[in-house]
Ligand code: SIN
């Protein structure tokens with residue numbers, strides 16, 4: 672039976688209103704939005720990763736990415752010497768990517784709606800794993816066919832500093848701290864803004880351990 676402390680934390684997590692912080696004209700951080708979903712989401716995520724495990728990919732420029740990647744949904748994002756692209760197949764197994772689990776999809780659709788993007792139909796969920804020291808350089812999400820759909824990004828585990836830039840790589844970036852359960856949604860006029868993640872600091876998260884996992888949902892096809 673969970674003790675009084677566990678109950679207290681559970682209540683706190685559920686009662687916390689999902690604070691909506693605006694970080695762009697059509698971009699929001701939904702604080703703690705994913706917290707009530709996490710218990711249902713983690714077993715689904717584990718099943719996805721058993722089928723398509725994390726692996727480090729190489730960029731067309733020949734660099735090995737520090738974040739390890741996997742995907743679920745009809746399309747998965749991949750990179751290799753030939754370029755960046757979406758593929759219906761996991762290059763490791765040559766099999767289709769795992770189906771996008773219901774809880775993941777429902778969370779992404781609900782968060783998109785909360786941020787003003789009703790009718791979101793994600794067909795791709797990229798799963799990034801960052802161990803301490805891993806980062807994501809500034810980039811635009813522009814391999815998708817559909818820019819009218821937003822990007823929905825769910826943070827789990829160790830905290831991160833998310834860099835949210837402008838439409839040019841050299842534009843000034845905002846630093847946004849992201850914690851376990853936070854969801855960022857950017858779309859519309861902000862859909863192609865540069866973004867990245869600063870190197871993750873050492874730490875141990877009580878649920879996720881020594882890592883950060885980020886799920887990004889998009890309409891790619
Ligand atoms: C990404 O841009 O693909 C990942 C962003 C993040 O890890 O927060």
Ligand code: FE2
Nearest residue numbers: 810811812866
């Ligand atoms: Fe991205």
